[in-house]
Amino acid sequence: MALGDRYIANAKKAVAAIVDEEVLNVSFASRSGSMNAVLAGQVLRGAEVGLGGDGITGVAVPRGAIEREGAKKTRLPMNFIIAVTPKHIHVYKHKMLWGTVKLKGELGVFERERLEVTVETRGITKQFSLVSPAGQQMRFEMAKHRVTTELADLLQTPAG
Secondary structure (H helix, E strand, O other), X not given: OOHHHHHXXXXXXXXXXXXXXXXXXXEEEEEOOHHXXXXXXXXXXXXXXXXXXXXXXXXXXXXXXXXXXXXXXXXXXXXXXXXXXXOEEEEEEEEEEOOEEEEEEEEEEEEOOOOEEEEEEEXXXXXXXXXXXXXXXXXXXXXXOHHHHXXXXXXXXXXX
């Protein structure tokens, strides 16, 4: 089993141990714009070193949050877990090490019923937007990959 698949399988087990529904999908996501910021930083560092610099130039990574009407935002870490059950979407902080995944806390929960989901392809990523009727929303991105397509298809299928 590939290391990435092992991380997903272990994350799915960790989520299944704490939710009361079947876990349909688990994926690792990033704040919107973070992949482009990391790539831009690498390009700038490479150019700086190529011009004789020390390569410490950096690029700020955009901040992201789960926003709620009339409530405090929940800031998102650079990377987090999106777990989909038949009725909910859970967002978790996590820690990964050598194929293992440990959940570090739930950041938010979205009800899938009447959830507005938008998925856009932008360069090497797919950008996801979740907006609930209750006024809760978040944006995140994932690199284009088989697991990203599986998540997009699932999220765009009505809850059942």
